[in-house]
Amino acid sequence: MLVRYSVFIVLFLLFILEGTIYQIFAPDLHGFNYTLVPRWVLGVIVFAGILQGRGIGLSYAIGFGIMYDIIYAPLLGVYSFGMALVVYLMSVPVPSVQKNMGMTILLALLAITGFEYFIYGIYSLMGLASMPHDQFFYYRLLPTFVFNGLLFIAAGYFIRKWLLLVNRRRDEII
Structure with a gap:
């Protein structure tokens, strides 16, 4: 029974940890010019979408996107739509991708990059992002990507x- 809900439980704990870790790495706190944004929930959701199926990944993306919208976003719907779109595009259920760890990590990092650009683009259109693109790229996107x-x-x-x-445990139960 616990195995069935373990993905949700871990994603929820990562969601809480992301907010906590971000407070530690906040740029204004230590005089650090770079912003390191943990996107662990999105990365694990992409892993789940690749290994468990696009539908499962999409449902997690929408659910946790709504939670991000409620807690972190000044505009409702941006995170949920962005996460769902990125996870849908990156959840490639091809066996060669599922077996290749490097490709899975690369798709998770591409998802994070695409998501960061999506959020930046929407917030720029709405006038909520005041950072020019070159500063966004060097001071937020690259450190986030590396982190x-x-x-x-x-x-x-x-x-x-x-x-x-x-997956194996779920198949045994069914």
Whole structure:
């Protein structure tokens, strides 16, 4: 029973941890010019979409996107639509992608990059983002990409094994 809900539980804990970790790495707190935004929930959802199916990934993306909208966003619907769109595009259920860890990590990082650009673009159109593109790219996107990339390189193997275990357990139950 716990295996069935373990993905949701882990995603929820990561959601809470993201907000906490972001407060630690906030640029104005330590005089640090770069912004490191943890996008662990999105990365794990992309992993789940690739390994468990596009529908599962899409449902997690919409659910957690709504939670991001309610808690973090000044505009409702931007995170939920952006997460759903990016996860739908990156959840490629091709067996060669599912077996290749590097490709899965690359798709998760492409999803994070696309999501950051989507949020930046929408907020720029609405006048909520005051940062020029070159500053956004160098001070937010690249550090976020490297920060999340290092994390997914370190933890990707374990995330993949855990999601495959959840798949096997779910198949045994059914």
